[in-house]
Amino acid sequence: MELSRTAKSFTESVIREMTRICDSVGGINLSQGFPDFPTKEEIKNAAVRAIMDDVNQYSVTFGSPNLRSAIAKKVKSFNKIEVDPEEEITITCGATEAMLCTLKAVINPGDEVIIFEPYYENYGPDVILSGAKAKYITLHPPKWEFDYEELANAFNSNTKAIIINTPNNPTGKVFTRKELEYIAELCNEFNAIAICDEIYEHITYDDTRHISIASLPNMANRTVTINSASKTYSVTGWRVGWAIACPEITKLIRTVHDFTTVGAPSPLQEAVAFCMELKNDYYEQLRNHYFEARNYIHDALVECGFKLYETNGAYYFLVNCDELMNKYSISDDFEFSKFLIEKTGIATVPGTSFYTDKTKGNRQVRFCYCKSWDTLYESGKRLRKLID
Ligand SMILES: Cc1ncc(COP(=O)(O)O)c(C=O)c1O
Structure with missing residues (x-):
C-alpha cells in the first residue's frame, strides 16, 4: 500500500x-x-478558575464569545484594526491551525503563495498541504531587507496570497511601515491576500513598534491577521490562537476549522480572554x-x-x-x-x-x-x- x-x-x-x-x-x-x-500566577489562576467554573465542554466552534469580544477590544487599541467579533474572528488551536485553515480556506489549484525566506519552518508544508505553489523572496542580511523589484516581479495573476511574519522568526526583523505599504500596494494591484502572522507583536526593541498591515488603507478586507496566546502570555502548550479576516474569508476559515479541530480548549479560551484585559x-x-x-x-x-x-x-x-x-x-x-x-x-x-x-x-x-x-x-x- x-x-x-x-x-x-x-x-x-x-x-x-x-x-x-x-x-x-x-x-x-x-x-x-x-x-x-x-x-504569571494570575494567568494560571484564570485557567484554573475556568475549569472549576465548569467551562469544560465544547465552546462555540469558532470561539468563545468572551474571547472574541476581548480580542476585538484589544486589536482596536493595540493594532488599530476595527473588527466585528461576531463575523470576523475565528479562535483556533494556536496560530499553527489558524495558518493552515486560512490557506485551506483561500487556495485553489494553480494558486501561488509568496513567502519571505528565511521563514518559520511550518509555512512550507502549510502551503503544500493547501495545494498552492510557493514562491520565495529572500530577506537579505544585515538588515534582512527584501529587493522591492524582485517582490514586484513575483506577483502575477496567479498570486493568491503573501505570507508575512512580523516581528519575524527566525531573523528578528520587524517589517517597516514603508515595506508594509509596498506589500499592501502589490496586494491591491494583484487582488491578493496578505496573511500576516503577528505572534511576536509585543516583542519589539528599542524604538521599533509593530504595525499590522490590516491597519493600512484598503487592507482590512484583504488581510488575514493571525495571532496566538503562545508567545505573548508564555503559554505555548495551551494551543489558543486566532485568525481575523473579513466576513467572506472568515466564513470559510470557520468551516475548515470546524472540520479540523471542532474547537480550541474551552477553559483556556476563557483564560486567554482574561489575558486580553492585562494592562500595559x-x-x-x-x-x-x-x-x-x-x-x-x-x-x-x-x-x-x-x-x-x-x-x-x-x-x-x-x-x-x-x-x-x-x-x-x-x-x-x-x-x-x-x-x-x-x-x-x-x-x-x-x-x-x-x-x-x-x-x-x-x-x-x-x-x-x-x-x-x-x-x-x-x-x-x-x-x-x-x-x-
Ligand atoms: C512565526 C510563528 N508562527 C506560529 C508559531 C506557532 O504558534 P502557536 O503555538 O500559536 O501554534 C510559531 C512558533 O514558534 C512561530 O514562530
Whole structure:
C-alpha cells in the first residue's frame, strides 16, 4: 500500500532532532522557541478558575464569545484594526491551525503563495498541504531587507496570497511601515491576500513598534491577521490562537476549522480572554525581559566569534558562523549544530531549516533566547568554551 507521498515528503522537524541530542548530553536547549519560565500566577489562576467554573465542554466552534469580544477590544487599541467579533474572528488551536485553515480556506489549484525566506519552518508544508505553489523572496542580511523589484516581479495573476511574519522568526526583523505599504500596494494591484502572522507583536526593541498591515488603507478586507496566546502570555502548550479576516474569508476559515479541530480548549479560551484585559505594564515587563536577554546573548555570541545581524523583535538570532566553522574546519550548518552541542552543550537550529534554497542557510544557525536568567547566564558561560 502506498501511503501519502505528500506526507512522506515532509522531513521530521530538525528542532526535534536537536532537542533529542541536547537531552542526551544534558545540554541547554536554545533551539525551540518556548519559554522555560512559568507564566504569571494570575494567568494560571484564570485557567484554573475556568475549569472549576465548569467551562469544560465544547465552546462555540469558532470561539468563545468572551474571547472574541476581548480580542476585538484589544486589536482596536493595540493594532488599530476595527473588527466585528461576531463575523470576523475565528479562535483556533494556536496560530499553527489558524495558518493552515486560512490557506485551506483561500487556495485553489494553480494558486501561488509568496513567502519571505528565511521563514518559520511550518509555512512550507502549510502551503503544500493547501495545494498552492510557493514562491520565495529572500530577506537579505544585515538588515534582512527584501529587493522591492524582485517582490514586484513575483506577483502575477496567479498570486493568491503573501505570507508575512512580523516581528519575524527566525531573523528578528520587524517589517517597516514603508515595506508594509509596498506589500499592501502589490496586494491591491494583484487582488491578493496578505496573511500576516503577528505572534511576536509585543516583542519589539528599542524604538521599533509593530504595525499590522490590516491597519493600512484598503487592507482590512484583504488581510488575514493571525495571532496566538503562545508567545505573548508564555503559554505555548495551551494551543489558543486566532485568525481575523473579513466576513467572506472568515466564513470559510470557520468551516475548515470546524472540520479540523471542532474547537480550541474551552477553559483556556476563557483564560486567554482574561489575558486580553492585562494592562500595559504586563507587556512592558515582557518586552524588558526579552530586551535584556537579547543584549546579553548578543554580546556573548559576538565575543565567541559569531557574526550577528540587525534584530528589532521576536526572540531569535539567525547568525553567521563562518569564522567558527573555519576555525574548527566544519563544512555545513548541521555538522556545526552538532559540534556546538558536543563542545558547549547548547542546542541551536541549523540555518538550512529556514530556507528552500539550502545554499543560503548552510553557514547559519538560529539561537533562541526566550529563557530565564539562570538559563541565559549558563548559556553565556557555556558558549565561551568556544573561545578556550
Ligand atoms: C512565526 C510563528 N508562527 C506560529 C508559531 C506557532 O504558534 P502557536 O503555538 O500559536 O501554534 C510559531 C512558533 O514558534 C512561530 O514562530
